[in-house]
Amino acid sequence: MSTQRVFLIRHGETEWSLSGQHTGITDIPLTANGRTLPKRLAPVLAQMTFARVFTSPLSRARETCMLAGLGERAEIDDDLVEWNYGDYEGLTPEEIRAAAPGWMIFTDGCPGGESAEDVGRRVDAVIERVRAVGKHVALFAHGHVFRVFAARWIGLPPTAGRHFLLDTATLSVLGYYRGGSAIKRWNAPISVEGIQVAAPTRSGSAAGRLISEHQPSKEVECYDHR
Numbered sequence: 392m393s394t395q396r397v398f399l400i401r402h403g404e405t406e407w408s409l410s411g412q413h414t415g416i417t418d419i420p421l422t423a424n425g426r427t428l429p430k431r432l433a434p435v436l437a438q439m440t441f442a443r444v445f446t447s448p449l450s451r452a453r454e455t456c457m458l459a460g461l462g463e464r465a466e467i468d469d470d471l472v473e474w475n476y477g478d479y480e481g482l483t484p485e486e487i488r489a490a491a492p493g494w495m496i497f498t499d500g501c502p503g504g505e506s507a508e509d510v511g512r513r514v515d516a517v518i519e520r521v522r523a524v525g526k527h528v529a530l531f532a533h534g535h536v537f538r539v540f541a542a543r544w545i546g547l548p549p550t551a552g553r554h555f556l557l558d559t560a561t562l563s564v565l566g567y568y569r570g571g572s573a574i575k576r577w578n579a580p581i582s583v584e585g586i587q588v589a590a591p592t593r594s595g596s597a598a599g600r601l602i603s604e605h606q607p608s609k610e611v612e613c614y615d616h617r
Contacts, residue, residue: 396575397521397544397565398436398529399537402447402455403429404559411483414533415476415504418450425451426458428560428581433460435562442526445517447471447533455560456531465531468520470513473533477504496535497553510539511549518543534559541565545572 403425407414436459445468446456456465479487479501488494500506514536521528530540538552544565557563557578564576 393525393567395522395525395566396439396527398439398441398527399540399563399565400429400432400455400459400529400531401534401537401557401559401561401563402449402451402531403427403458405451407481408559411485412481413476413479413483413487414451415473415480416449417480421451421454425560426454429455429458432562432581433458436460436529439527439529441529442524443521444529444531445471445521446531447473447536449473449533452531452533459531461529461531468517468530470517471530471532471536472513474510474535474539475501475504477501479504495553497550507539507549507552510536511543514540514543514549537563541574541577545574 403421405414405419405421405425407417407419408425409422441461441464444456444461444464444466446452446465448467448469449472452471453462453465453467456462474496476482476496484494491499497507500509517530517540521530530537532540534557535552538555538557539549540552541555541563542549542551555577558580560581562576562579562581563574564579566573566575
């Protein structure tokens with residue numbers, strides 16, 4: 392049975408994530424708050440031994456990686472770049488639906504940009520490289536590409552990413568269960584305590600429960616996209 396764990400760290404807050412604007416290939420920097428939270432993840436990640444660390448080439452992901460303490464080891468992976476929103480870049484969902492009622496990115500894609508299948512092909516290439524490592528891997532990237540990643544990791548079509556909501560400055564952990572791919576943690580928020588992923592242990596450390604390689608999996612609830 393594989394003990395590999397894949398840590399997905401979504402970048403911190405940006406001005407466009409606050410306003411709800413679709414931020415694909417536009418290189419928006421982190422806000423002051425967006426730079427603060429990843430630092431609190433560093434002590435958790437420092438307790439893991441990662442064979443490889445990959446990051447999106449966009450600065451908001453690379454800076455999150457650096458602030459979380461893994462920047463010096465990170466390798467740029469162009470396939471981890473965010474969904475190309477094409478004509479919808481910089482627009483809010485409300486603005487898009489005013490022109491295209493009922494639009495949903497996972498089923499309709501983006502004119503002048505990518506479809507879910509396009510992103511799925513990129514993600515599949517990353518998953519193949521990650522599985523080949525065989526040991527723990529950390530990935531730093533973006534909301535929509537990670538939602539597709541989660542779906543493809545467990546064998547669902549790229550469009551199933553609609554069921555995996557993902558906030559900024561969060562950590563998720565993928566792995567295996569009884570020989571099959573599984574999601575061990577999803578959308579765990581970084582807080583002043585570091586990472587809120589489980590009830591504190593008797594020693595008061597929730598982070599310690601997160602990084603244990605042999606603890607039983609916890610059920611994950613996933614919801615439909617707006």
